[in-house]
Amino acid sequence: MKKEINEQELDFSQLKDDQTLEEQVQDLKKQHLELKKSVKHKKYKRVRLSRSIAGDVILFVILFAFALFSAYPLVFAICNAFKPLDELFIFPPKLFPRHFTINNFIDLFNLMSNSRIPISRYFLNTIWITLAGTIGHVLLASLCAYPLAKHKFVGKKVLNQLIVYSLMFSTAVTSIPIYMIISGLHLLDTQWAIIIPSWGYTLGLFLMRQFMTNIPDDLLEAARIDGANEFTIFWKIVMPMVKPAWLTLIILLFQQLWGTDGGNYIFTENLKPLSYALSQIVAGGIARTGTAAAVTVIMLIIPITVFVINQSKMLETMASSGIK
Amino acid sequence: MNKKYTLKKANKQTLQVVVNKYEKRVKKSSLSTKKANFKKALKRSRVSYAMMAPYLIIFLTFTIIPVIMSFALSFTNYDMLQAPKFIGLDNYVNLFLHDEVFLIALKNTLILAVITGPLSYIMAFLFAWLINELPHKLRGLMTLIFYAPSISGNAYLIWQLLFSSDRYGYINSFLLNLGIINEPIYWLSTPAYALPILIIVQLWLSLGVSFLSFRAGLQTVDRTLYEAAAIDGIRNRWQELWYVTLPQMKSQLLFGAVMQITNSLGIGMVSISLFGMPSTEYSAHTIVTHLLDFGSTNSTRLEMGYASAIAVILFLMMMASNLIIQKLIKRVGS
Structure with a gap:
């Protein structure tokens, strides 16, 4: 577009000889403006994209069918949680409760408060693990992502490759050595056994690094000229700019840590997280079907709420998630 | 001189x-x-x-x-x-020559990966693409609906209720009502149904991070490119998808592939919680469950060397399939 304008500008043949220089300049300016307008007009004129109605209908029927498939089990779980026990076992089963009740939640609460260790203990454990893991990860990962994205140093390429490659294998592969390492570090049977490994979550670092590459270099350079050191730049300029990315990291890590049940690493009962306690209740058999549904709803509602609140930020981060 | x-x-x-x-x-x-x-x-x-x-x-x-x-x-x-x-290569020799259960696990894992990998990848892209064409207000809701299963922790246990073996199980009662079957089917303990059910549940769970990445990537594709393409004679949405959208999204497609491959080869926990350990006739046994059988501290076997060999094979499978797929994706749109 710019080229077009310049060529037109240079077209002096239209100009008359008897015009003064100023007039010529004025004329050129006018020409330029007009051209600019026409170009702008062209740019914003909507072209109808090729869409057939039949195609629209078929594709969106597919979309909504799968939306039903996707949502049904979750709606089913939520509805079950609000059904009285007798309604859970009627034949044929109904999706929506006829007599709405919150008894299941009350039962759950009673069960938990009667147990040897109060529910608040498990709850606090989960909150501590989730908070410590999430905050630690966001801090360490963004501190590491900043040089990886914006500094030049020996070994940068190798590190970046290493991170992309380690996205390619799941934790199942490394579970045995990790157990040995945790036991070697004397972290077994402490909550740190879950918190510290979660700080090294690779996907979080990867997303943060990708997002940080979008920060303009000029801004950082200007700060350097003003005499700011790298840590100040990181804390005062980079961190506020990558807010969407750390919200995303929080969501991703939150989802993992919220559902953790301590696995093989925690044996002491009063160190165990909520998810473990709830799974013990669910294991109680048919009589606990109602409470089990209530448990599912509790475990499900919090990650979903966190996601709903931050959806747009998360999408903003994901836009730069690509591997080049 | x-x-x-x-x-x-x-x-x-x-x-x-x-x-x-x-x-x-x-x-x-x-x-x-x-x-x-x-x-x-x-x-x-x-x-x-x-x-x-x-x-x-x-x-x-x-x-x-x-x-x-x-x-x-x-x-x-x-x-x-x-x-x-x-002991040298003994673990590997034993795995491939003397461990029939491992071969079953390998077969199941490959079947699951070959079906759920590509299918979930296509689903993630297709739905992200369709959602992107919806009116703005609907987009957020639809994204939530598709993404919710993969963030809701162990909510996949609901499928246990849906596939419950008695007549109160949802699918049984539905089929009984329609008169398709006469007596309840033991869904979770009949070997023939294990893999199909696992595939369904895995697909339900699979619209995760890659789906979000696609959703976000589609939003950043330059609108003017579509208009230019329409002028240049792109006639329908499939051509538009192939010639304009996909080449613009290559980097997200690569990222999504990594995530989906890793997930579909790593199926294991879902199998254990739906079908138990071990599942009937090892019908839902995968490499990961086999690994946990030998190498988890809960198991009585504690054969860590053997389990590590299983882990190495899984690792090599993940890396190999990732590298192949990456090469393929780099050719998209050309």
Whole structure:
């Protein structure tokens, strides 16, 4: 577009000889403006994209069918949680409760408060693990992502490759050595056994690094000229700019840590997280079907709420998630 | 005459020696300057290294070193009580020649990966693409609906209720009502149904991070490109998808592929919680469940060397399929 304008500008043949220089300049300016307008007009004129109605209908029927498939089990779980026990076992089963009740939640609460260790203990454990893991990860990962994205140093390429490659294998592969390492570090049977490994979550670092590459270099350079050191730049300029990315990291890590049940690493009962306690209740058999549904709803509602609140930020981060 | 000649020759030789000496010196000094430069470079970026150190230490301890340890342990016999004993390739030989259950697990994993991998990948892209064409207000809701299963922790246990074996199980009662079946089917304990059910549940769970990445990537594709394409004679949405959208999204497509491949080869926990351990006739046994059977501290076997060999095979499968798929995706749109 710019080229077009310049060529037109240079077209002096239209100009008359008897015009003064100023007039010529004025004329050129006018020409330029007009051209600019026409170009702008062209740019914003909507072209109808090729869409057939039949195609629209078929594709969106597919979309909504799968939306039903996707949502049904979750709606089913939520509805079950609000059904009285007798309604859970009627034949044929109904999706929506006829007599709405919150008894299941009350039962759950009673069960938990009667147990040897109060529910608040498990709850606090989960909150501590989730908070410590999430905050630690966001801090360490963004501190590491900043040089990886914006500094030049020996070994940068190798590190970046290493991170992309380690996205390619799941934790199942490394579970045995990790157990040995945790036991070697004397972290077994402490909550740190879950918190510290979660700080090294690779996907979080990867997303943060990708997002940080979008920060303009000029801004950082200007700060350097003003005499700011790298840590100040990181804390005062980079961190506020990558807010969407750390919200995303929080969501991703939150989802993992919220559902953790301590696995093989925690044996002491009063160190165990909520998810473990709830799974013990669910294991109680048919009589606990109602409470089990209530448990599912509790475990499900919090990650979903966190996601709903931050959806747009998360999408903003994901836009730069690509591997080049 | 002769004397002069030899003298000249000698001079030439000594000259050559001197030249060689100098050349060596120059080389040496350039090497040392290179070394010095390298050291300087390291020193100059010591702030960068300091900033990365905390994360990298944890990353190395819990990601890189475990992989190396897995490789090392896979050549040993180790039960966590006595020191590992080197046994060469015995673990691998046993896996492929004497462990029939492993072959079942391998077969199941491959079936699951070949079906759920591509299918979930296509689903993630297709739905992200369709959602992108919806009116703005609907987009957020639809994204939530598709993404919710993968974030809701162990909500997949609901499928246990849906596939419950008595007549109260949702699917049984539905089919009984329609008169398709006469008595309830034991969904979760009949070997023939294990893999199909696992595939359904896995697909339900699979619209995760890659789906979000696609959703976000589609939003950033330049609108004017579509308009230009329409003028250039792109006639329908499929051409538009192939020639405009996909090439613009290559990097997200690569990222999504990595995520989906890793997930579909790593199926295991879902199988254990739906079908139990071991599942009837190992019908839902995968490499991951086989690994946990030998290597988890809850299992009675504690054959860590053998389990590490299983882990190494899984690792190699994940890396190999990732690298192949990446090569394929780089050709998209050309």
